[in-house]
Amino acid sequence: MYFEDFKVGDELTSPGITVTEAQIIDFALRFDPQPFHVDVTAASQSMFGGLIASGFHTAALTFRLFWQTGALTDGSIGSPGLDELRWLKPVRPGDTLHVNAKVLETRRSTSKPDRGG
Numbered sequence: 628m629y630f631e632d633f634k635v636g637d638e639l640t641s642p643g644i645t646v647t648e649a650q651i652i653d654f655a656l657r658f659d660p661q662p663f664h665v666d667v668t669a670a671s672q673s674m675f676g677g678l679i680a681s682g683f684h685t686a687a688l689t690f691r692l693f694w695q696t697g698a699l700t701d702g703s704i705g706s707p708g709l710d711e712l713r714w715l716k717p718v719r720p721g722d723t724l725h726v727n728a729k730v731l732e733t734r735r736s737t738s739k740p741d742r743g744g
Contacts, residue, residue, distance in 0.1 A: 630733065639696040641692035646723075646724065651679070655680075661681075685724070692726040
């Protein structure tokens with residue numbers, strides 16, 4: 628989709644992805660090796676009461692799911708970044724994630740008016 632294709636009120640929903648214990652541990656061993664991400668026993672004794680996915684793993688999966696909506700397939704030119712990112716609930720083995728996105732507004736970039744902002 629290109630900037631002109633996005634209309635206020637449009638909604639996009641991704642397919643789901645179920646997160647496994649092995650995926651959580653594999654990602655965390657490489658990128659975020661905190662005990663509650665990599666050690667089932669330690670995680671069970673943590674404030675989370677069990678293994679949880681790294682927030683960065685969740686963010687990466689979220690981007691993958693958003694990509695799968697088709698919104699970025701043809702018109703992606705990269706991203707200027709995120710203004711805010713919060714992890715409100717832990718993701719656990721067996722959880723299935725989906726992305727639901729709604730277009731709240733559209734605006735042209737002030738620095739590059741040939742693009743959305």
